[in-house]
Amino acid sequence: MHRDHSFRLGLINILGLIALAGWSQTSSAQSPRSPTITPPAPQCNLLHDLVPDPADPTSFAKDSNGKPTLSPVDAATKDKILTSGLPCAEIQSDKGPDPAKTPIENRQRGFDFYSWLTFIAMNSPAANRKGIETSQPDTPTVWERVSLGRADDDSQNFMQLLDVMLSKRDKPKWGERIIPSSCQAQHARKPNLMVVRMIEESFNQPFKTGPLIDQRGNYAIFDILMNKVMFDYIVGNNLHTQAGQVSNKNAGLRIDFPSGQHEKDGKGDPGAIMLKVSWKILEPEDDKTKFHHVQALVAMPTSPDQQSDPPCLEKTLGLIGFHVVHKTVTRPQWIWTSFEHVDNVPEQKDVDAGNLKGSYNFYDPKCTTDCPVNQTPPRPWHPEPENKLKFRAGPDGKVFKSQITRVVPLTEATKDINDKFHSILSNTVWKNYILIGTQWPSAFPCTADRSVLPGAPLPKTDFEKQPDMNCAPAPTFLANSTLETYSQGEVPQASSSCMGCHGNATSYQRPKSPNGVYFNQSDFTFMLEKAQAKAGPKR
Amino acid sequence: MSESTRRERAKEAQTAPEDDHVSGRLTRRTVLAGVAVTTAAVTVGVDTPTVAQSAISDMEAFTQLSAALTGLPAGKLAPTTDSIGIKQQYFNWLNEKEPAAFASLLNIAKRRIAENKDTAPQAMIDELRTSDSTNFLARSIVLMWYLGSWYSPANLKRLVDERSSRVPVFVPHTVISPKAYTQGWVWRIAQAHPMGYSDMQFGYWAREPAPIEDFISRTAAKGT
Numbered sequence: 001m002h003r004d005h006s007f008r009l010g011l012i013n014i015l016g017l018i019a020l021a022g023w024s025q026t027s028s029a030q031s032p033r034s035p036t037i038t039p040p041a042p043q044c045n046l047l048h049d050l051v052p053d054p055a056d057p058t059s060f061a062k063d064s065n066g067k068p069t070l071s072p073v074d075a076a077t078k079d080k081i082l083t084s085g086l087p088c089a090e091i092q093s094d095k096g097p098d099p100a101k102t103p104i105e106n107r108q109r110g111f112d113f114y115s116w117l118t119f120i121a122m123n124s125p126a127a128n129r130k131g132i133e134t135s136q137p138d139t140p141t142v143w144e145r146v147s148l149g150r151a152d153d154d155s156q157n158f159m160q161l162l163d164v165m166l167s168k169r170d171k172p173k174w175g176e177r178i179i180p181s182s183c184q185a186q187h188a189r190k191p192n193l194m195v196v197r198m199i200e201e202s203f204n205q206p207f208k209t210g211p212l213i214d215q216r217g218n219y220a221i222f223d224i225l226m227n228k229v230m231f232d233y234i235v236g237n238n239l240h241t242q243a244g245q246v247s248n249k250n251a252g253l254r255i256d257f258p259s260g261q262h263e264k265d266g267k268g269d270p271g272a273i274m275l276k277v278s279w280k281i282l283e284p285e286d287d288k289t290k291f292h293h294v295q296a297l298v299a300m301p302t303s304p305d306q307q308s309d310p311p312c313l314e315k316t317l318g319l320i321g322f323h324v325v326h327k328t329v330t331r332p333q334w335i336w337t338s339f340e341h342v343d344n345v346p347e348q349k350d351v352d353a354g355n356l357k358g359s360y361n362f363y364d365p366k367c368t369t370d371c372p373v374n375q376t377p378p379r380p381w382h383p384e385p386e387n388k389l390k391f392r393a394g395p396d397g398k399v400f401k402s403q404i405t406r407v408v409p410l411t412e413a414t415k416d417i418n419d420k421f422h423s424i425l426s427n428t429v430w431k432n433y434i435l436i437g438t439q440w441p442s443a444f445p446c447t448a449d450r451s452v453l454p455g456a457p458l459p460k461t462d463f464e465k466q467p468d469m470n471c472a473p474a475p476t477f478l479a480n481s482t483l484e485t486y487s488q489g490e491v492p493q494a495s496s497s498c499m500g501c502h503g504n505a506t507s508y509q510r511p512k513s514p515n516g517v518y519f520n521q522s523d524f525t526f527m528l529e530k531a532q533a534k535a536g537p538k539r
Numbered sequence: 540m541s542e543s544t545r546r547e548r549a550k551e552a553q554t555a556p557e558d559d560h561v562s563g564r565l566t567r568r569t570v571l572a573g574v575a576v577t578t579a580a581v582t583v584g585v586d587t588p589t590v591a592q593s594a595i596s597d598m599e600a601f602t603q604l605s606a607a608l609t610g611l612p613a614g615k616l617a618p619t620t621d622s623i624g625i626k627q628q629y630f631n632w633l634n635e636k637e638p639a640a641f642a643s644l645l646n647i648a649k650r651r652i653a654e655n656k657d658t659a660p661q662a663m664i665d666e667l668r669t670s671d672s673t674n675f676l677a678r679s680i681v682l683m684w685y686l687g688s689w690y691s692p693a694n695l696k697r698l699v700d701e702r703s704s705r706v707p708v709f710v711p712h713t714v715i716s717p718k719a720y721t722q723g724w725v726w727r728i729a730q731a732h733p734m735g736y737s738d739m740q741f742g743y744w745a746r747e748p749a750p751i752e753d754f755i756s757r758t759a760a761k762g763t
Contacts, residue, residue: 094620104620442622448760462761466749467730469740474622476718492721493736504741518742 044088044262044270045121047071047081049113050096058091058264067097071113073420081424083130086121086156088260088268089328090114090335090440104442104474109413111438115337116421118324122275123292123430126150137289137429143225143275144294146175149192158225158275162197164240165530172240174231180299183312187297193314194296196223196279198383201530206501209486210376213391214361217399218281219383220482221298221317225275226527229258233272234527241533245508251516254463255507255523261329271327274525278321278482280341280361281389291318291341292429300385310385320344320361321482322433325498325524330448333441333471334524336498338480342432345481348373348405362404362481371403376486406481407488410436439478439498441471463521469503476500502526600648601630607648607660608677609684611724612756616684625722629683632715633676637692640672644680647673671696685728687719688712727754 046052050060050068060068073081092110094103101109124132126145135141140148143158157175164172179187180197187195196202203211203219212220226234237253238244260271279296282288296317300310321344324337344361351373356365364371377391377400384392393399410418418434425431441447449462479488479496489495507528509520522528598617605626606613617626633641647666651659667673675692682690694710701708714720721736730748732739753761 102621104622107620442620443618444620445758445760464746464749465740466743466746467727467754468738470738472618472622474620476622490717492717500738503738506741517745521740521742 043085043266044268045084045086045117046091046262046264046266047084047087047113047117048091049110050093056264057266058262060093060095063097068093068095069097073417073424075424078424081117082120082124082132084117084121085129086270087114087117088262088270090331105413107440107442108438108474109417111335111440112414112417112435114335115324115339115435115438116417118326118337119322119339119433119435120421120425120430122322122324129156132425132430133427135292135428135430137291138293138295140294141292144194146177147194147225148294149177156227156270158227158273159231160195161224161226161527161530162199164226164231164234165527165532166240167532169241169533172231172235174228180312182310183297183299186312186314190295190297190314194294194317195299196221196296196317197299198301200382203383204381205486206484206496207487211381211391212278212362212404212482212485213377213400213402214280215359215364215401216281216283216285217390217401218283219389219391220320220362221279221281221389222321222483223277223279224527225277227270227273229270230272230274230525230527233257239507239528240531242508242531243534245528245531246510248512250509251512253509254519255509255521255528256463257327257523257525259327259329259332271329273327274325274527276321276323276325276483277319278340278480279317280320282316282318286318288316288318289429290343290432291320292433293318298389300383300388308385311388313388315389319433321480323480323483325502327523331441332447332449332465333469333473333499333503336439336478338436338438338478338483338498339433340436340480340482342434345404345406347409348407349409351405362402362485364401364403367403373403373405374407374486374488375403377402402485404481404485408477408479408490410434436480437475437478439473439475441499442474443468443472446471463519465503465521470497470499473497473499499524505529507531595649595652597645598626598630600645600652601633602626603652603659604644604648604663604677605629605680605684607663608681609724611684612758614758615755623718623722625718628716628719629680632683632689633680636689637676637679640676640692643670644673644676682712683715683719685723685725686712687716687721687723687733688714724755730754 046057048058048060049071051071053059053061063069071077090111092107092114094106096106096109120132121129122143123135123141124130125135126140126142126148128134129142140150142156146157146159159172159174160177163176163178166172166178177195179195183195187193198221200208201224202222205212205222214220234240237255238247238250239255244250257272258269260269260273262268280286280291282291282293294317296315298313298315298317300313302308302310318341320341322339324339325334326337327334341361343357343359345363346356346360346365350356359365363373378394380392383389391399414435414437421435422431446468449465476492477490477495477497479485481488484496487494487496493500502524505522505524505526505528506520507522508531509518510516511518602613602617605611605616609616644667648659648663651662651666654662664677667677672692675696678695679690679692682688682695690710690712698708698710721733723733726733728751730751737743
């Protein structure tokens with residue numbers, strides 16, 4: 001492995017920044033050692049779906065009938081919305097102007113508005129965070145900055161999970177990429193290419209339900225990233241190695257990532273944010289202008305015989321799916337936002353009605369026989385080096401192509417908010433992305449639970465989160481057609497629920513004594529399960 | 540609004556509209572006593588409601604009736620911000636299966652609430668017992684909320700009518716929906732969860748269960 005030193009920020013600077021920001025750790029085994037890292041405070045985006053009260057932008061104004069008014073999303077407000085930045089937390093209400101809307105519908109609109117603001121902030125140009133209108137399809141975004149070798153010390157950047165969960169004892173450094181040996185020569189020539197490593201999670205869907213194969217026979221590729229707040233918490237608590245997680249020092253750690261929050265004046269911090277994205281390999285026949293895309297080096301897995309070097313393939317990757325998961329002070333179960341490319345799949349009801357586009361990324365409208373929908377490919381599923389990133393051909397010489405439909409249609413309210421935001425993004429590639437939905441915990445007494453433990457950090461989370469870990473997710477189910485392809489639907493425990501699944505995430509932590517009680521919940525992230533190094537970290 | 544400062548938000552969260560439950564501490568004993576009351580009596584007589592109570596919606600009447608029958612807080616059965624929506628599913632089911640008897644029950648509930656909201660729960664129960672049609676449908680509703688399954692009033696009546704039969708009476712039932720299966724209150728009262736579905740935290744089995752109030756009646760955040 002080769003460390004990418006194009007990143008200018010050194011460890012000393014990071015530590016200095018942390019020290020300035022007031023890193024604090026408690027020594028109590030029962031209290032979490034939560035590094036209260038405050039990154040350079042951004043101006044939090046306080047826009048929301050209701051016209052705000054001039055005296056309090058986090059609240060809403062009432063009209064002469066005592067009702068709130070919806071915030072307009074149109075040409076007149078475009079500049080303000082597109083340059084408003086990242087929300088540090090959601091702002092929503094059960095109130096709305098339409099008396100026919102239920103409280104949950106009003107709140108959902110608020111969360112969906114938050115999701116669009118977040119999407120815009122994340123996908124604004126890395127070099128000009130207020131300039132999404134100037135974006136070209138290949139303009140590097142805020143969240144890609146580190147991955148594309150252009151990192152700096154900005155807390156809004158993101159790092160790929162495999163650059164944090166290192167295979168050796170080294171402590172990861174913010175902004176430092178790990179380049180697989182097979183890609184090093186190409187990386188040396190083109191240091192600003194994204195690097196994606198094809199581990200199982202890069203091609204296999206959750207619960208190992210299978211890969212997704214596009215209409216050109218290529219694997220869809222998945223990647224996971226975290227922001228600096230998450231990185232600092234993981235590394236600060238020595239959770240980036242299995243050895244660190246199982247250490248006695250961490251036996252009593254109750255994992256609690258920092259929450260996003262804001263004040264009325266917009267001061268605050270974003271808290272922990274994680275991303276999961278999906279890519280489609282763009283071929284010459286694809287219209288690149290319809291996708292946000294990056295040039296990437298894709299490191300194939302080593303061949304099963306371990307004899308030959310795996311190829312490192314330079315590919316153009318088009319963004320097709322985008323999850324944002326954000327922990328906020330009032331949503332300790334996190335807020336789960338999901339976007340995807342508008343041409344991914346048709347809704348099943350559109351298939352039934354014959355209301356189809358000419359082509360899709362993962363559905364062939366011309367295939368009318370022997371094309372069962374939402375089926376996994378035939379096994380074996382792993383990519384083979386000799387096939388590059390094409391799925392292997394069957395005995396008949398044909399390459400399997402996924403025939404995917406969206407099982408649960410978008411709500412009319414979601415379509416409405418998509419139309420509004422598309423109207424202000426019409427000159428950009430981002431008009432080709434749709435919000436699928438936002439899942440949020442809706443049982444307020446449950447989400448407001450606070451720890452009874454003395455000395456627990458703010459926000460004082462009820463770590464045991466009993467008896468309801470998830471606090472009534474709304475909507476109950478949410479699936480992205482490229483990231484939860486094979487678990488779409490509305491069957492409890494079988495269909496995709498962001499919180500329902502991630503609420504079961506654990507770490508490698510274990511109690512100090514054999515008879516001690518295990519408490520290894522990992523605060524809704526599976527990232528910690530990807531820790532590799534079993535030896536202790538280098539001192 | 541739910542957002543301002545952290546402290547304000549925490550305070551708001553404790554008093555958010557979803558928390559608008561019927562107050563009062565419930566214990567397993569009181570809940571089960573409520574069930575017993577609703578399932579104990581068999582009486583006769585039909586009382587056709589004649590008073591219009593237009594101010595109370597059918598859903599509100601159903602919610603209050605369900606709370607009276609089950610002993611569970613109306614705010615828990617039908618939270619203001621309701622992501623599950625099981626009440627609507629049950630309402631629709633009853634409308635489809637037993638429209639006439641259900642209308643009678645709703646009329647009883649509306650009238651009693653209009654008369655006196657405080658005494659309405661017991662007054663509803665007393666009145667619905669006076670007719671087989673409402674009495675046995677009330678039992679079906681109790682079982683619906685507790686088990687997520689449908690036991691028809693006719694079969695429940697048969698269970699009573701044939702109680703001296705030497706052959707055990709089999710009462711068929713239908714799980715109303717996958718969602719209903721997960722929402723049966725019996726599991727929460729047992730401080731447990733249905734087989735194959737749990738909202739509890741991974742590893743909960745190694746710890747003492749949370750107090751029953753946390754499962755069925757808590758209206759404020761813990762530790763505040």
